[in-house]
Amino acid sequence: MNMLHNIAQGLEHSEQIVLKNLFNSESSNLTAVSLKREVILPKRIASTKTKILVVKGEIDFNMEGQSFRLAMFDTYNVPLEQAYCIQAYNDAVFLVLAEH
Numbered sequence: 001m002n003m004l005h006n007i008a009q010g011l012e013h014s015e016q017i018v019l020k021n022l023f024n025s026e027s028s029n030l031t032a033v034s035l036k037r038e039v040i041l042p043k044r045i046a047s048t049k050t051k052i053l054v055v056k057g058e059i060d061f062n063m064e065g066q067s068f069r070l071a072m073f074d075t076y077n078v079p080l081e082q083a084y085c086i087q088a089y090n091d092a093v094f095l096v097l098a099e100h
Contacts, residue, residue: 003032017041028099035059035088043085049099050078057092070094 003022015036023030032055035041052061054070061068061076063084070076078084086094 015039022095026100028097031096031098032093033086033096034093035086035091037088037090039088041086043083045083046078046080046098049080051097052076052078052086053095053097055093055095058089059092059094060087060089062087 003020014034017039018034020032021029022032033041052059052070053075054072056072058069058071061070061084063079063082068076069089
């Protein structure tokens with residue numbers, strides 16, 4: 001968790017999206033993402049089973065016609081093959097677990 005603490009501290013000094021790969025294997029990867037308030041992670045499509053876990057702050061998970069606010073310790077299973085984007089409601093750090 002020390003690495004997540006460092007990522008959260010780095011958020012204070014960055015206006016950009018910060019991505020940090022935490023774990024890779026043949027079957028999955030784990031990435032930490034930090035977003036400053038109102039910064040948007042651009043549109044993407046999950047082609048594999050993907051789960052989001054919010055570690056700090058709040059994010060808005062937006063899909064066509066739907067928006068969900070996720071707060072600290074909330075998880076969300078990303079629907080396959082649907083376009084989505086994520087916007088930080090306030091400074092946020094979240095994990096993305098993608099299975100291959």
